[in-house]
Amino acid sequence: MLISMTGYGASALSDDNLSINVEVKTLNSKYLDLNFRLPKSFSEKEIELRNLVSEKLQRGKVVLNIDYVNEKDVELKQRYNEELFKKYYMNLRKLADRVVAPDTELFKIALSAPDVIINDQSESLSEEEWAQLKSIIVEAIDKCHEFRSREGAELQAKFESYVKSIADNLEEVAKLDPERVERIRTRIKGNLQKFVDEENLDKNRLEQELVYYIEKLDITEEKVRLKSHLDHFMEVLSANVSLGKKLGFISQEMGREINTIGSKANDAQIQKHVVTMKEELEKIKEQILNVL
Structure with a gap:
């Protein structure tokens, strides 16, 4: 279950004497980056506020804004x-x-x-005031978390689509690969026969050279590893917790295999599918930056 780092939540309480408005906004960040905009009287509660936010939102750039007006308080400040x-x-x-x-x-x-x-302004809240305010803050944080969860579900659907596209193109590469190998074999034999008299050609040496060059251009291991990375990505994607950093590492490994296939394939038809896989992988990398 993916969770986005982009979210918004708001909660408010208003009666004859008291007005509380709380807003929570979050954006993507490598770490938990907290920015509080609080009345001065809330300063002593900042550590508790940080614990409330970090427990639920975990990571991202978080802006918590609190407007608090108590009209019952008519003492001179x-x-x-x-x-x-x-x-x-x-x-x-x-x-x-x-x-x-x-x-x-x-x-x-x-x-x-x-x-x-x-x-003479009091720099602290009463326990009753804090309990009332805390419930409003928790409600806003919960709404922000729900927003992030909905965004995460949309991201998950996109990732599944991108991974399927890469897998489909990898299948096409696998279908084209045997023909590519045969074309390489034919081309090498043809080039040799242009310069070497067939009677003087050492058949065993020719086969050794063919095996050597074909092995250098072989992409079997890269195809297997890329398929394994795609399967692993889908496993992590369906886990019960959001693992954005892990998905990022897997996507880096996917990129290495796709690049190697492109450089070793030496084939125009396969290269078209490699380009498509790279495009889909770039979409994944871009969206992963916003995953918790």
Whole structure:
């Protein structure tokens, strides 16, 4: 069962006082790459959030975005150091008078001066708030996982189609191969007879040379290995877990055998099928990058 690394999930909760919106977006990546966009009060929960995400989504570039508004919380979140503010403001007024500058912005400048604003915002959530939020986050992650599973099912159907195409072309190569070998044999004998008198031709030596050149161009082992790789790919494809990296390694081995068949075949008809197999393999390699 394949799982894609591309996914999306969203969940929300809204009542008279509370509004929670959670979004999870994922893209392909070699590793688990987490990017959280959280309110500051959630900082202490980041490790737990990472565990929640990694347990379910495992790998990929993950963006978790949380919008949290609690309208029940009406306490002031900041205080002001009035004495310090006055000192800043008076000093700024003196400077402005000396250079005959307008004082319209002095209030804002003094208010933003160091240590004038005292932040009293709580940096933590209550257990009740966290439990409520956690359930929404888990729901969004689950929806993202379901999205990835649906995408994975579509990818699996594509892979099966690509592998079947390669297997069909490999069968055609196997049908053409005996004729190719015979053509090579005939061509070599013909070329030798052009330069060597048939009476002086050593028949045993000729057969040895024919065997030598035909063995160099023989693709029997490559055909067997490629068929084995295709079968292995289908076995992994139907496994209960998603094994994108393993499929990637198998596709590399498939590529080596296809390339060797193409280089050793030395035959125009076989080369056409080799080109088609390469095209299908490129589709596999491209899509595997998105498999968990």
